[in-house]
Amino acid sequence: MRMRTIEISVGAFVLAGMLAAVFLVVQVSGINVSQSEQTYKLSARFDDVAGLRIRSKVSMAGVTIGRVTDIAVDTEFGEAIVTLEIDGAPGGLTADTGAKILTEGMLGARYIGLIPGADEEMLADGDEIIETQGAIVLENLIGQFLSNMGK
Amino acid sequence: MERMLRQVGADTLSWLQGLGRATVMWIRAAYRVPKPSDWMLVIRQVYSIGVLSMAIIVLSAFAIGSVIALQFYTQLARFGAEDAVGVGLALVLLRELGPVVTALLFAGRAGSAITAEIGLMKTTEQLSIMEMMGVDPLRRIVAPRLWGGIISMPLLTLMFNTVAIYGGVVVAVHWLGADSGGFWSGMQNAVELWDDLGKGMIKSVVFAVVVTWIAVYQGYDCEPTAEGMGLATTRTVVMSSVLILAFDFFLTLLMYGDFR
């Protein structure tokens, strides 16, 4: 008798936990698992990646299509080599796609914006993006502005 | 000087001994496949540990969720960024406050009860007579409580997060008038299933193991007197709270820290 009420309330408890899990998955995180099904890698060289981090977004036309998975430095040329992971199968980006390091809003996080090109050929897994523009560093900008003022 | 050194040495040794005893207890209790009849014992514990903690978890969750929403709203409204309330609330809850506050409340509500219960059984020689009957109290008393705690806490954390977000909705959307669409879509854009919800739940499981282990061990190892029981119960709450916060720091560093 008493055991039955215990069993029922434990059942309800577990069910409530499950429902909470479903709510958190569907309503709060808005399930974006589907994106992680298939990905391919691209690399890009930048002269400056200040502020960019692993797991920073990669987006095109404001839509997130991938993430930064690795940032290394090439000391010979003084350049940063960034590895990008793009969602979906290779073949969606033209070979002359450009990559820019941008900032979300005034003080937001750094991310990589891809600019579509017009080439016939497409980027394959492991290819490099040639057309790049590094991060705009506020200090450099102010420095240039001041020296221009002086002229 | 010599006395101080000796004291430090003795304390270290007794601390290590305690850790050793706790580990042996854990292995003896958890090692071995549970029988179907053991599940009934676990269900009973999920009831007294989990179900009975629900009220305090739900109440606190609602209060905390609505307070966070209120604070975020008043600050963000100055920049016209009320839509970001949902993002901030969800991330703060899923990553940190959900697992941590649930674990702290759990330590105070269920952890202390577990210690007191096992301590009482020890003081009144119930554990001892059980052993003399050829029943291992580690499997009969300790193991079901360990599993009961480890099952209950993640479920409680899920409920905490849900109710707290709901509390935030009530304050930010229904009361203060933030846009409901912006609230939810902002949240859904920013929250990652694995990075935020998944990692938060891993924290919760780790805390569950830490708190129930401490609670059970303190009860099992307490001095069999009324005074010893009181001390053990206090120790459970203090040790659990400190370790929850310490583990949270290191887990956060491991999970979200950008260091290689």
Added chain:
Amino acid sequence: MESEYLIEIEDLCLTRGEKVVFDGLTMRVPRGGITAVMGPSGTGKTTLLRVIGGQVRPDRGSVRLNGADVCRMSRAELFRARRDIGMLFQSSALFTDMDVFENVAFPMRVHTDLPEDTIRDLVIMKLNAVGLRGARDLMPSQLSGGMARRVALARAIALDPDLIMYDEPFTGQDPIAMGVILELIKQLNDALGASSLLVSHDIHETVEIADYVFVLADGKVIGEGAPKELQQHQNRRISQFMRGDPDGPVPFHYPADDLQYDLLSEAG
């Protein structure tokens, strides 16, 4: 080959911290009948029961129960061996989260696969034997001390053990409850054909029911025999204890300086 003795203890030594509890204790408990272990408080009588039950491991020596050495058993063997032992603690130690019925049913449920009907009948029989059949739905907190001890006794004999150990069964009981327990121990021992080992310092009650008595002091057996013999023993230490004289070789005073010296010396 069954030995004539149920328990054989050989050269048992045990120290706890600074205190020597047993120092070469040797005793043989015969099969059948009621054997009592007596001695002043603090001579490790309760510890002796725990050593026999395998809860306390001695530093040296052997404890043979039915020919098997308890001190060298693995955990699993020990748990199996304990199923044949019933034990009654001084504190009764009823499980506070179960009612009287479930307390008595507990050993049967964990050690046997008997159907529920059989368990019910057995529990009622055991409770009837201690006269508490009507109290089966009460919780332990609703019982008096004497009743709790009788329930604990019913639980101890639930699996019809070969050996029943009683730890101070008479302590803290009113005269009526004491008489009841006394009668029960005698009856149960005969009815079950078991051996009983009883630890006590209540001389009169023990002498009444025990067939054989060991007297313990300083971690050793200082005398053994039938109760009547011991009371007439020429060793003053034994007869003092058996007759309950306040002073004798076991001094009334805890070791101290001379009283006059103590009174005249400065405070602090």
